[in-house]
């Protein structure tokens with residue numbers, strides 16, 4: 001499908017986000033997002049993670065983590081999350097609310113996990129081997145083995161709150177209802 005046709009199939013918030021990412025592409029931090037979730041004890045937790053794109057032909061946002069992390073443990077009981085994303089250049093904020101699916105070595109979606117692992121830089125892969133000796137790491141990285149603790153996080157957005165802080169403030173809420181995105185402008 002030509003790129004222009006693909007763009008017209010995207011929901012409005014996806015089209016806006018594609019533009020924000022494009023305009024911020026020279027800044028690596030445009031791909032850093034704040035992910036809030038609940039811990040095992042039900043308390044709110046928040047941290048920076050890297051946005052790693054969308055699953056092809058879906059709205060699912062890809063992130064990665066380690067199954068030894070607190071966020072992974074909390075997500076097993078509370079999949080509800082909110083991702084907050086600020087684009088400095090265009091002064092836009094997206095708050096993406098939804099549920100996370102964790103894809104681990106036990107999951108059925110092995111091809112996706114493999115594909116995401118192979119898309120990572122060597123330094124990103126090495127972070128999963130912090131408990132190993134450097135020479136072991138080099139060998140494992142070279143053989144492209146996927147570590148047991150590598151986990152893909154798939155965020156299915158259900159509500160997107162967009163705020164533009166330009167000369168005239170603009171806020172729009174997009175909500176997923178019966179598989180269709182409904183959008184409404186909010187006037188403060």
Ligand SMILES: Cc1cc2nc3c(=O)[nH]c(=O)nc-3n(C[C@H](O)[C@H](O)[C@H](O)COP(=O)(O)O)c2cc1C
Nearest residue numbers: 032045046047048049050064065066069070071072
């Ligand atoms: C710029 C930046 C990018 C990060 N990217 C990730 C990431 O993609 N995945 C991840 O699990 N942690 C990432 N971290 C580390 C997390 O912010 C956090 O410290 C770690 O995952 C442990 O969080 P938790 O205890 O809430 O699970 C990143 C940190 C920074 C500063």
